[in-house]
Amino acid sequence: MLTYILRRFALLIPVLLGVSIITFSLMRLIPGDAALLSIGVDKRSTPEVLAAVRKSYGLDKPAPVQYLKWMQHVLKGDLGKSLQTRRTIKQELRLRLPVTFELALLAVLIGTLPAVTVGVLAAIKRNSSLDYGATVITLLGISVPNFFLAALLILVFAVWLGWLPPLGYVQFTKDPVQNLQDMLLPAVTLSLPYAAVLMRNTRSAVLEVLNQEHVRVARAKGLPSSKVLMRHVLPNAALPVITIAGIQVAGLLGGTVIVETIFGLPGVGRYIYDSISNRDYPVVQGVTLVLATIFVLVSVVVDILYAVIDPRLRTSQ
Amino acid sequence: MTTGPDEKSPLDQKAAEMLANALTRRQIMTRGAALGLSATALSRFAAHAAPAGHGGAFTKLSQASPTPKTGGTLKVGLQADPTALDPYKQSLTAIWHVVEHIYNRLVDVNPDLTIKPQLAESWDISDDGLTYTFHLRKGVKFHNGRELVASDVKYSFEHLVDPATASQSAATLDSMASIEAPDDYTAVMTLKKPDASMLANLTNVACIIVPKEVVEENGDLSQVAVGTGPFKFVEYVPNTHIVLERNPDYWEEGLPYLDGMELIPVSDDTQRTNAITTGTVDFIEYAPLRDVDTLKSDDSLTLAGDSNTNIRFAGLNLSRKPFDDIRVRQAINKAIDRDAVLEPAVFGHGTAVDVVFPPTYWAAMKTTIPAPDIEGAKALLKEAGMEKGFKTTITTWSAYSFLSNAAVVVQAQLKQIGIDAELNPVENATMIQSVYTDKDYDIAVTGTSAYVDPNEIMLQNFQTGASGNFVNYSNPKVDDLITKGIAETDQAKRTEIYQQLQQMLLDDLPWVNLFVANQYEAMKTYVKGYTHIPTGSNITLKETWLDK
Numbered sequence: 001m002l003t004y005i006l007r008r009f010a011l012l013i014p015v016l017l018g019v020s021i022i023t024f025s026l027m028r029l030i031p032g033d034a035a036l037l038s039i040g041v042d043k044r045s046t047p048e049v050l051a052a053v054r055k056s057y058g059l060d061k062p063a064p065v066q067y068l069k070w071m072q073h074v075l076k077g078d079l080g081k082s083l084q085t086r087r088t089i090k091q092e093l094r095l096r097l098p099v100t101f102e103l104a105l106l107a108v109l110i111g112t113l114p115a116v117t118v119g120v121l122a123a124i125k126r127n128s129s130l131d132y133g134a135t136v137i138t139l140l141g142i143s144v145p146n147f148f149l150a151a152l153l154i155l156v157f158a159v160w161l162g163w164l165p166p167l168g169y170v171q172f173t174k175d176p177v178q179n180l181q182d183m184l185l186p187a188v189t190l191s192l193p194y195a196a197v198l199m200r201n202t203r204s205a206v207l208e209v210l211n212q213e214h215v216r217v218a219r220a221k222g223l224p225s226s227k228v229l230m231r232h233v234l235p236n237a238a239l240p241v242i243t244i245a246g247i248q249v250a251g252l253l254g255g256t257v258i259v260e261t262i263f264g265l266p267g268v269g270r271y272i273y274d275s276i277s278n279r280d281y282p283v284v285q286g287v288t289l290v291l292a293t294i295f296v297l298v299s300v301v302v303d304i305l306y307a308v309i310d311p312r313l314r315t316s317q
Numbered sequence: 318m319t320t321g322p323d324e325k326s327p328l329d330q331k332a333a334e335m336l337a338n339a340l341t342r343r344q345i346m347t348r349g350a351a352l353g354l355s356a357t358a359l360s361r362f363a364a365h366a367a368p369a370g371h372g373g374a375f376t377k378l379s380q381a382s383p384t385p386k387t388g389g390t391l392k393v394g395l396q397a398d399p400t401a402l403d404p405y406k407q408s409l410t411a412i413w414h415v416v417e418h419i420y421n422r423l424v425d426v427n428p429d430l431t432i433k434p435q436l437a438e439s440w441d442i443s444d445d446g447l448t449y450t451f452h453l454r455k456g457v458k459f460h461n462g463r464e465l466v467a468s469d470v471k472y473s474f475e476h477l478v479d480p481a482t483a484s485q486s487a488a489t490l491d492s493m494a495s496i497e498a499p500d501d502y503t504a505v506m507t508l509k510k511p512d513a514s515m516l517a518n519l520t521n522v523a524c525i526i527v528p529k530e531v532v533e534e535n536g537d538l539s540q541v542a543v544g545t546g547p548f549k550f551v552e553y554v555p556n557t558h559i560v561l562e563r564n565p566d567y568w569e570e571g572l573p574y575l576d577g578m579e580l581i582p583v584s585d586d587t588q589r590t591n592a593i594t595t596g597t598v599d600f601i602e603y604a605p606l607r608d609v610d611t612l613k614s615d616d617s618l619t620l621a622g623d624s625n626t627n628i629r630f631a632g633l634n635l636s637r638k639p640f641d642d643i644r645v646r647q648a649i650n651k652a653i654d655r656d657a658v659l660e661p662a663v664f665g666h667g668t669a670v671d672v673v674f675p676p677t678y679w680a681a682m683k684t685t686i687p688a689p690d691i692e693g694a695k696a697l698l699k700e701a702g703m704e705k706g707f708k709t710t711i712t713t714w715s716a717y718s719f720l721s722n723a724a725v726v727v728q729a730q731l732k733q734i735g736i737d738a739e740l741n742p743v744e745n746a747t748m749i750q751s752v753y754t755d756k757d758y759d760i761a762v763t764g765t766s767a768y769v770d771p772n773e774i775m776l777q778n779f780q781t782g783a784s785g786n787f788v789n790y791s792n793p794k795v796d797d798l799i800t801k802g803i804a805e806t807d808q809a810k811r812t813e814i815y816q817q818l819q820q821m822l823l824d825d826l827p828w829v830n831l832f833v834a835n836q837y838e839a840m841k842t843y844v845k846g847y848t849h850i851p852t853g854s855n856i857t858l859k860e861t862w863l864d865k
Contacts, residue, residue, distance in 0.1 A: 032746025033754075040408055040766075041753045044488040044777060045784050048480070056483035085401045085555065086539035095555060151587065159591055166591040167583060169557050262585050266556035274400075277716075279746050 004307060008300045012293070019292040020074070023285050024067050027276075034083050034279040035059060057083050059281075070285065079286035084278050089286040092271060097290075100267040102172065102179075103259070104252040106187035108245075111195030116241070119202025120234070123210060134199065141196025150189045150262045157185060167264035186263040190256065194248050201244040205237040212236075239310060246302035250295045385846055389863040390577045393855070394592045394601035398556050398582035401539035404522045405477060405484040410853070413522040414602065415559050415580060417856045419460075420525035420544030423451055423470065423504075424516055428850050430769060432516045436465065436526055436545065437504075446511035446806060451504045457568045459528045460549045467498035472529045474506075486523035511804045513811065514770035520852075547573040547859035556582060574846070574862035593618065593839050599863070600847075602855055604839040606666045606719070612839045621849035622837030624668055624675055628774075629720060629764040630828040631711075631727055632752075636789040637759060644701040646826040649760075651694035652734045653727060655686055658831050662723040667834040672819040673774055675833045679808075680771040680815035684823070694734045706735020712752055713762040715742035723831055724762035753787045761787070762831075769852065771815045775799045779822065790827035 035054040039045050054060050061069075073080055079089040122131040158166035164181055172179040209215060210233060218228045256269035268287060275283035397411035404412050423437040434440075437451040457465040474496045478487050492512035497505045508515065518524065531543045542550035547569065548561035559580040563573055581598060583589045586605035592598045594615060604612055604620060612618050633640040633649070640646060655669035674681035698704055709731075713724040721742045728738045738760065743751065752761045765785075768774045777785040780799050781792075795818060802814045822828065836853060843865040848857040 030746070031750040032744075033750065036749055036754060037746050038407060039485045041749055041785060041787075044491060044773070045485075046488050046491065049485065049487045052480045052483040052487070053485055084407065086403065086406060086537060087401070087555075092555070154588070154591060158595055162595065165597050166595055167585075167588050168581070168597065262588060264556070264581070264583055264585070264588065266554065270556065277745060 001307065005300075005304060008303055012296055012300070015296055016289065016292060020071065020285065020289055021067075023288045024063075024070070024281075027279070027281050027284050028063050030279075032279050033059070034281060037279055038084070070282070074286070074289065079290070080282040082275070082283045083280050084275070084283075089283055092283070093268065093287070093290060096266055096268040096271050098172075099169070099265050100253055100256050100260070100269060102183060103187055103190060103256055103265065103267060104249060106183055107191035107194055107252055108249055110187055111191035111198065112245070115195035115198040116202050119199040119241075120206050120229075122199070123203045123206035124229070126207065131203075134203070138196040138200050141192045142200075144192070146189050146193065147258050147262060149192060150185070150259060153185045153189060154262075167262075169263075169265050182263075182265075186256075186259045186265060189259050190252060194252060197248060198241070198245055202237070202241050205240045206233060209233045209236045235309070239306060242302060242305055242309070246298055246305075250298045253291060253294060385574050385860075385862040386864060387574045387862065388576050389865075390579060391575050391600060391844065391858065391861065391863065392598040393578055393580045393858070394583040394589050394598040395580050396582075396589065396601075396603040397584050399553075399559070400555070402542045402550070402553060403538035404525060405482055405486065406537055406539060408485045408523070411582075414855055416522060416525065416542060416544070417546070417854060418548040418561055418578070418858065419542045419546045419550050420527065421457075421546050422520055422522075422524050422526065424519050425856070426520050426769070426850060426852055426854070428848055430851060432520070436470075440516075446513075446804075447508045449506040449508070449515065451506070453502045453504060454568060455502055457545050458566050459531075459545055460543045460564060461528060461531065463528060463530075465526060465528075465545050466501040467504045468501075469526050469528060470504040471496050471498045473526045474524070476527070476529075476532065477523055484523065486521065489518050489521045489523050492518075511806070512772075513803055513806050514772040517770040517773075520769075548578060551577075558582075569859070573859040575858070578858065593841070596841065599844050600838065600840040600858075600861075602838050604837040606664045606834065606837075609664070609666055609835075609837055612837075617841055618839050619842050619844070620837050620839050621847060622835060623849065623851060624677065624833055624835050625851060625853065626675055626678060626767040626769075626774075626833060627764055628670065628673055628675075628830055629662070629723060629762070629832055629834070630673075630830040632761040632763060632788045632828050633826070634756065634759055634761075634788060635827055636756070639701065639703055639707060640759065642701045642703075643826065644697045645703060646829070648694040648697035648701070648703075648734060649731065649736070650826055650829045651687075651690045651697065652736075653730050653829060653831070654689040655831055657730070658723045658726045661726055662719045662832065663834045666837075667832045669832050670830050672823060673828065673830060674771065674815075674819065678771075680812050680819075682816040682819040682823075689730070691733050698734060698736075704735075706737060708737045708739070709759040710741050711738045711760045711762055712741045712743060712748070712758040714748050715744055717764075719834060720762050720764060727760075727762060727831075753785075756787055756789060767853065771811070772799075772803050775802060775815070775818055779818075779827070788827045790825070792821065792825060795821050795825075 035050060035057055038053060039050060058066065070080065081088050082092065085092070118134050122134040125131055154166045157164045164185055168182050170178045170182060215228060215232050218232045219225070253269075256267050257273045259265075260267035260270035261273070268291070272284060272287045272291070275287070395411065395414060397409070399409060399411040399415045401407060402412060402416055404416055421436045423435060424432045425435040427433045436454055436457060438454045439452045441450045442448070451470070453465070453467055453470070459465055474490060474493065476482055477484055478490050478493065492508045492510065492515060494507045494509045499505060525544065527538065528543055531541060532538060535541050540553070545568070547564055547567045549564050551560040551562050553559045560577065561580070562577040563575060567573065583592050583598070583601070586607065589601045589603070590605055590608040590612065593601045593612070604622070609620070613620055631649070631653075633646055635641055655671070659665055659667050659669060668675055669686055670676070671684055671686050672682050676683065695704070698706065711724050711728055714720045724740055724742070728740055731738050748763070752758045752763065765774060765778065776799055777783055779786060779790055779795055781790075781796050798814055798818050798821070802811055802818070805811050805814060838847070838849060838855070840847060843863055845862050845864045847861045850857060
């Protein structure tokens, strides 16, 4: 088990190195230049001004030199400074990661229980009206774009009913009640597609197990159906569901851009999006690296969970 | 050139209806935010701004006010997060809209766009136009308690142009040769050559007066703000809010009325509307044009605003065929129906123009916008040997619907005369790179930031080789007139020069001008005393009070 875990972690190094090189190159390949952008297009300017700004951004050196310099700092744990905001990326992440984590966590909390419950029920009562109803809702959840859902939720709960604020953000540590009020609508917006995918996958996973022989045997033994479900079906169906949930959670961390922008939350998704538009190279590189690390770690944790749940995986390694 | 009436309109719901009509009569100049909306690169369009010292009509849309009450905190919905607070290090409009409450400049703009004293009580200009002597206000204190003196002016301006500062706005003081402080209350600026737009330049946000010790202690001003303005800086949480509190020692007697302000960035347009209608904030800047009619009909809200000088146009790449042929440019100009562009682009909240200035601008040439003439346009194309039309590309900003929508209309109108244009909307960085830097495009539907002094738009965009001259325009006569316009200080003569320039541009058609848009602020009716300034500035929030 330990070697399995260690091996999984060792794989992180090449993955992250690859991520850093790809991000660095992509940012340099797309047209546009941070210095040009920061000056703008129609104000009084001179070539000297452009050269001075470019130099202050460290863009006067060749790209490989820039990369090596950056890597040097990263290995020392220094992600650098944003060109635009002049704050360190660490500072920004300290503010922004908790927002995105809280958002993702709330979305998971809101989405998981209903999704799994409905998924299991839909599988047991296949082709019932409950199953069809759940299918319709799932399809909606997957296909409704989140900017539309967000607008709809804001219209109903903020503008018409006035129960929740349409936007705003207060740190949880400052005012937990206000924080949860601010976070509720964005979390619900984010949780719907998550829950929909999870529910579909739970349903099919449970269905698959239900058709297996050991379940038939258990039923034939005369076990009550609740026991069959809890002891024989759910543990076996959990594996694919955990995989999907893991991928989804990691996806939630990166997929918050639109939700964060609409609801005015200082999250990390929006930060990276703005930074790409502004060609804020150190931010895009640094934050992508951090997000990639988190993403990979989540999948490692999922892999380890597999091994915990399924002894076959442990021995076969 | 006529100037509009000097009017102060109490703008209530009923009067709001009259707004559109009234506006066209006003002289309006704006140092506006980037093309009206923008959180990122485009707002940098707006960096330069400056009112010139000439008369203009009034745009004052404040409510008739009884005795102002003091106290209370105003929540303001900003159109964009400033990202940082240092106007030397970024040229974002969003930074300007925060730090204008914290710092002062030597001079400021009246609502009628004349220059008014701020930290300089008065100034003398030498007869040769090369020496500006500013007499500073006495007893003005920085928020750290130290008195502001002339050496701070010297330091601030020298810091701005210092190559080590690497300021994007360094060229604002391009005409300055030196700045000296002979005594504590006198600052003397010497120019390299006469510049009629100098005072106007000094109203730019980059010309704020800062305390040297704060800059040196912090390295830059991105996270701190210590000025002499009506509000003190308390806190900035990125993408969340900026908190300001009243400066009790402020030098303008009795101001500000508010105890403080909370500035909240709300970059999503619909959300800015929601924020003001639900009362999450008390005031929003850049009321979304799409929602202006809804906001006007809301009894709990008041709107202030008018047209500005952010011109939107189709720039033709003169170094490319067939746009090097004047007949092709004339054909395009004839084919375009400007009124048809207004609705999809700015929901009707704008004015169609064919010259670079809106009709209400003091230097504007009066023209009647001709109706589109498809047959005439086709005839011109035929004359140019292009009777079958041609294929081309329209490049535009994908981030700004008022431009990309205008581009769609232009595309459809060009189709009528056989020009088959492919639409190429690109994101900001690509636009700046491919159109403005590499000049790799055919037609660009784009815009300028607003100008107060006509010199800015002319010098920057039409002078041969100027950094904003992305259409590759070159006309020695135009260059000559631009140079004359900078050196001339007489208002009437300047008007004449700029009208001649407009005629030449209309003859040469490097730009096919389309429209100028309006800009509005919306506030709850209990917010009193606000005056719309046609530069897009919210500086009169210091005179604003809460009637509740």
